[in-house]
Amino acid sequence: MTTWNHVGHHVADLDRAVSFYRGVFGFSEVSRVQIPDAPASKLLRLAEPVGLTAVYLSLDGVVLELLHLDRPSHEPARERTFAEPGLTHLSLTVDDLAAACEAVRAHGGEVLEDTEMNGFAVMVRDPDGQLLELLPPGALVGITEVRA
Secondary structure, eight states: OOOOOOEEEEOSOHHHHHHHHHHHHOOEEEEEEEEOHHHHHHHHTOOSOOOEEEEEEEETTEEEEEEEEOSSOOOOOOOOOTTSSSOOOEEEEOSOHHHHHHHHHHTTOEEEGGGOOTTSOEEEEOTTOOEEEEEOTTOOTTOSOOOO
16 A cells, blocks of 8 residues: 655755745644754765755645755756656645735745736746646646636
């Protein structure tokens, strides 16, 4: 048997990321843990010191793990395209797309205006550049019709 556990997201500023996901989408903080360097180094395949703090946020039974590394060097963030293999985005249903977009801006995120699909969907970026697809209520996974 397999069950869903969580999605991990590396963030540059842990408090800013927690504020964004709590303030914009209503995630609740479940726990905050500091992981010792030796096991963190082994699991994440990173050289010590790692300085890993993980914050677990929950919304509707889905857990988002925010990972922050307190260490002297980091890989620079880069924009990924949908043409690259790997996870492309997270998708969230919001009660009001316009209000959610305003909240994204107010909490340091970016609304990608050119992706807005007549109230059907819009892509935004969190403060660390992670792509998030916002959908209105009633939009379902596996839709067969998209409004132009």
